[in-house]
Amino acid sequence: MAKRYVMVIDLRRCVGCHACTVACKSENNVPLGVNRSWVEELETGKFPNVSRHRLPRLCNHCENPSCLKVCPVKATYQLEDGTVLVDYARCIGCGYCIAACPYDARFINPERKTAEKCTYCHERVEVGLLPACVNTCIAGARIFGDLNDPKSEVFKLLATQAVTVSKPETNNRPQTYYIGADGKALRPNLLEILGGEKS
Amino acid sequence: MMTVHFFEVNHEIYWGLLIALYFFYTGLSAGSFILTSLGTVFGIEKYKRVAKVGVLMAIVLLAFAPIHLLFDLSQPGRALNLFLHVSGTSAMSWGVYLLILYPVCLLIYAWFMFRQDFVNGSKGTGFKAGLYRFLLFGKTDMSPAAHANDQKKAKFFGTIGVPLALAVHGYTGFILGNVQARAIWHTPMMPIIFLMSAMVSGTGLFILVLLLVEKFKFGRLRDDIKSLIADIANLMKWFIVVDGALMVIYFIVLWYSSETGYAAAYFLLHQDFWSFIGLENGLGMLIPLLILLSKKARQSIPMVAVASVLTIIGVLAMRINLVIGGQRIPLTGSKIIEYVASGRDIGIAIGIAVGAAVVLTFLYAILPMNRAGAEEKVSSSTTKGVAQ
Numbered sequence: 200m201a202k203r204y205v206m207v208i209d210l211r212r213c214v215g216c217h218a219c220t221v222a223c224k225s226e227n228n229v230p231l232g233v234n235r236s237w238v239e240e241l242e243t244g245k246f247p248n249v250s251r252h253r254l255p256r257l258c259n260h261c262e263n264p265s266c267l268k269v270c271p272v273k274a275t276y277q278l279e280d281g282t283v284l285v286d287y288a289r290c291i292g293c294g295y296c297i298a299a300c301p302y303d304a305r306f307i308n309p310e311r312k313t314a315e316k317c318t319y320c321h322e323r324v325e326v327g328l329l330p331a332c333v334n335t336c337i338a339g340a341r342i343f344g345d346l347n348d349p350k351s352e353v354f355k356l357l358a359t360q361a362v363t364v365s366k367p368e369t370n371n372r373p374q375t376y377y378i379g380a381d382g383k384a385l386r387p388n389l390l391e392i393l394g395g396e397k398s
Numbered sequence: 399m400m401t402v403h404f405f406e407v408n409h410e411i412y413w414g415l416l417i418a419l420y421f422f423y424t425g426l427s428a429g430s431f432i433l434t435s436l437g438t439v440f441g442i443e444k445y446k447r448v449a450k451v452g453v454l455m456a457i458v459l460l461a462f463a464p465i466h467l468l469f470d471l472s473q474p475g476r477a478l479n480l481f482l483h484v485s486g487t488s489a490m491s492w493g494v495y496l497l498i499l500y501p502v503c504l505l506i507y508a509w510f511m512f513r514q515d516f517v518n519g520s521k522g523t524g525f526k527a528g529l530y531r532f533l534l535f536g537k538t539d540m541s542p543a544a545h546a547n548d549q550k551k552a553k554f555f556g557t558i559g560v561p562l563a564l565a566v567h568g569y570t571g572f573i574l575g576n577v578q579a580r581a582i583w584h585t586p587m588m589p590i591i592f593l594m595s596a597m598v599s600g601t602g603l604f605i606l607v608l609l610l611v612e613k614f615k616f617g618r619l620r621d622d623i624k625s626l627i628a629d630i631a632n633l634m635k636w637f638i639v640v641d642g643a644l645m646v647i648y649f650i651v652l653w654y655s656s657e658t659g660y661a662a663a664y665f666l667l668h669q670d671f672w673s674f675i676g677l678e679n680g681l682g683m684l685i686p687l688l689i690l691l692s693k694k695a696r697q698s699i700p701m702v703a704v705a706s707v708l709t710i711i712g713v714l715a716m717r718i719n720l721v722i723g724g725q726r727i728p729l730t731g732s733k734i735i736e737y738v739a740s741g742r743d744i745g746i747a748i749g750i751a752v753g754a755a756v757v758l759t760f761l762y763a764i765l766p767m768n769r770a771g772a773e774e775k776v777s778s779s780t781t782k783g784v785a786q
Contacts, residue, residue, distance in 0.1 A: 215405075232408070239731060240405035256730060265579060271490035272476075272483040291479050292472025294412035295490055301579035303409045303730045312472040365730075368656075369578055383401050387732045389661035391401075393669055 202280040203346040203374075204319055206333070207356045208255050210379040212340035215240050215253040219332035219341060223257075226320060226331035233306040235317040236332055241384055252381035255341070257332070258283060258304040258317035259365065259373030266296035266305060266316075274314070280345075281374060282321055287313045301369045319343070346374075403732040411725045415739040416466040418721040419747055421570050422599070422714050423463035423754075425592065428567035429600010430607075431456035431504065431559060433630070438511070439556040444626055447769040451611050452604055453508045454761050460501050460566070462754040469746045489572040496569055500562040507555035510548045513537065515766035526764055567596045574720065581655060582662035582724040587648050594641040599713035601634040602686075602706035607758075609703060615767050619699065631702045635690035638709065642683050662727055669734065670723050678719055682712010 215238060223229065223236040236257035243250055260283050267275045267283060274290040277283050285296075290313035297305040297314060308315040320330035324343075328334070333341040344351035353376075356362070362376040365385050377385070390396045434452030437445030468474050485491040516530040517538050571589030578584045605627060612619050653663040666674045686705035695701040726735050 234407050237407045238405065239403060239407075241401055241403045241732075243399055243401045245400055265577070268487040269490065269576065271485050271488040271494065272479040273485045274479075274483075289476070289479055289483065290473065291476045293467075293470070293490065294472070295488070295573070297412050298725065299577045299579055301729055303728075306410065307412060307472050383399065387403070387728075387730075388401065389658060389727070390664060392728060392732050392734065393661055393665045395661070395664045395668065 200347050202348070204260065204280050204282055204324065204343065205346045205353050205357075205374040205376060206257070206260075206319070206330075207342040207353050207362070207376045207378065208380075209340045209342065209356070209360075210253060210377060210381075212338040213238075213253045213255065214338055214340075215251070216337055218335045218337055219255060222331040222335035223317070226323075227318070229315075230309050233308065233315075235304075235315070239384060241381075241387075243381070243383055250381075252384045254377070254380060254384040255332075256302065256304070256365075257375060258319075259302055259371065259375045260317075260319060262372035262374060263370060265299045265301065265369070265371055269295045269299040271295065278321075282319050282324075283316075284318055284321060285314050285316065287311060287315075290314050301366050301371060302373070401732075406731040406733070408733075409728070409731070409735055411722060411735055411737045413470075413721055413725060414737060415718070415722070415743045415747055416470040418714075418717040419750075420463050420466040420470075421592070421721065422717045423459050423466070424567050424570055425596030425713065425717075426600050426603050427456045427459040427463065428563040428593070429596040429598070430459070430604040431563045431600075432597060433601055433604055433633075435556050435560050435563075438507075438552050439560060444622070444629070447622065448604075448608055448626065450508075450511055450765075450767055450769065451608050451762075453504060453511060454765070455604060455607055455758065456563075457501060457504045457508060458754055458758045458761065460497070460504070462750050462757075464497055465750050465753075466746070469743075489569055489576050493566070493569045493573070496562065496566040500559070500566045503555055503559045503562055507552055507559055509533070510552040510555065512765060513548050514540065514545065515768060519766050529764060530766070564593060567593055574724065579729060580662075580724050580727070581652070581659035582665070582727065583720070585648060585651070587644060587651075591641070591644050591648060594637065594644055595713045595716055597637040598634065598641050598683075598709050601630060601637055602709035602713075605630055605634070605702060605706045606710075609699065611762050611767060615762065624697075624699070627699065627702055628697045631690055631696040631705070634705070634709065635687065635696070638683055638687045638690070642679070642687065645679065645683070658727075662724075665727055666719070666723065669726075670719055673715055674719050674723070677715035678712050682708055682710075682715055686712070 217238050220234065220237050227235055229235055236255065239254045239256060241252050243252065260281055264277065264283050267277055271293065272289055272291055274286045275283065275296055276286065292307055292313050294307065305314050305316045323330060330343055333343040342352050342356060344353035346353055348354060356378065357376060360378050362378055363380050363385065364373045364376055388396065430452045434445065434449040436442045437449045468477060471477060480494045516534045517540055520527050520530040520534060568589040571592035574583035575585060575588030612623055649663060652659050686708040689695050689701055689705040722737050726737060728735055
């Protein structure tokens with residue numbers, strides 16, 4: 200059976216150190232101002248009833264990616280193992296994939312001038328290494344592996360834990376699973392952001 | 399629940415002014431073409447008189463529209479990839495072929511429309527006669543059979559042109575409508591709304607261009623054109639009614655849709671109030687509609703001209719509100735994304751507009767614009783033009 204790479208992010212372990220963001224930038228030479236992976240942090244409630252939430256975001260390597268469907272030159276493609284990649288030599292930089300991704304996962308690399316996003320560190324995974332963010336995570340909150348392998352940690356976590364994904368309604372079938380993610384982080388109150396509701 | 403994002407990253411809006419303008423230009427082209435097809439394809443005799451004005455406008459606007467896209471690409475040198483790699487699932491890929499087929503069809507259609515005038519004007523020396531001789535490609539037959547053939551072919555290519563015009567603008571609606579990530583775009587109404595607003599703005603610009611062409615080509619506005627403009631103004635009134643109805647339907651359903659849909663409706667109504675309610679639907683739709691409701695106003699050239707200008711502003715605002723407004727609503731994080739058109743983009747937009755105006759003026763100046771119902775006067779003015 201073919202591999203199916205997924206990432207599980209266990210937010211019970213995440214401390215919000217942003218080491219993953221930095222490792223990703225360093226590994227992938229991501230220019231300033233843009234990010235393949237980042238961590239959103241928020242506070243909810245009012246003293247003394249407060250809490251902090253973190254939400255690492257990255258490309259969800261969706262099973263049914265909308266970015267792939269809209270690309271007019273098929274520069275975005277999906278490997279058999281589920282990894283969604285961009286052919287940097289073919290991309291014309293039209294920005295359609297960026298407009299179509301529900302997760303803000305894509306951007307135009309200001310130096311390369313093509314669309315870009317997280318690749319699950321494909322060149323590392325190919326040679327048996329872990330993605331840089333997973334490798335560097337100080338608390339082991341990011342877990343990467345093959346969902347089709349029942350012995351893998353991601354399989355065990357998905358089988359035994361309550362997991363959520365971001366925007367499941369989009370039919371993208373995202374493959375980044377969160378354990379213990381806060382709903383207000385996954386889906387901020389849009390009406391409040393647009394000025395329609397006071398908190 | 400009180401929620402404060404204290405760390406998030408910024409996201410950029412990549413589809414800005416140039417994309418909105420591209421949609422605006424293709425709309426103007428499609429709208430003006432459909433209007434001219436009323437004569438050649440649907441056989442309404444009086445519209446045949448102005449078919450040439452409309453078809454040149456449709457061709458030039460469509461030729462300039464994709465330049466916006468070229469400048470918007472981060473890798474414009476790879477634009478050829480659009481032809482080398484076809485993607486059936488991408489509306490943008492459909493458009494590549496429509497953007498080739500449609501102008502080619504229009505050029506052939508226009509050629510059959512102009513052929514007899516080229517023959518008439520090809521005698522003698524001078525730049526125009528030489529140009530006409532070249533453009534004839536040796537087809538100088540003026541027999542009744544050839545005349546009938548011209549009309550038949552113009553009708554044939556015009557008939558193909560109608561669905562192509564609908565497709566070339568409809569597909570731009572699909573570009574936005576197919577994006578399920580953004581509730582403000584993701585509606586099957588998007589292609590229809592785009593088509594109808596294209597008819598409105600295309601008619602508006604067509605009236606203005608027609609007035610200018612008549613003024614500069616024939617010196618004064620003849621009564622038949624005056625009454626035709628009143629007719630076109632009446633059509634425009636109905637286009638606005640349908641477009642307005644579509645906008646209302648779109649908005650109501652958006653209001654009652656998902657959380658993101660309702661938020662988008664709220665955004666249009668509040669954050670985007672001046673642009674959405676004020677410019678797009680007030681100044682650009684309601685006021686011209688009120689003007690055109692009056693029969694007296696429809697017969698007044700200045701009133702029709704004002705209404706035309708307002709509809710053009712309204713539709714331009716609509717393109718900007720949808721394309722850019724749609725991306726200002728955040729998908730992640732907690733901030734409305736700000737957009738400011740760069741000086742480069744504004745410069746390119748002005749450059750393309752000026753370029754299109756210059757080319758269009760040049761074509762109107764050198765091509766034989768005489769029309770049915772004004773043969774005598776026009777043919778003499780044509781000979782005068784050639785003699786000069």
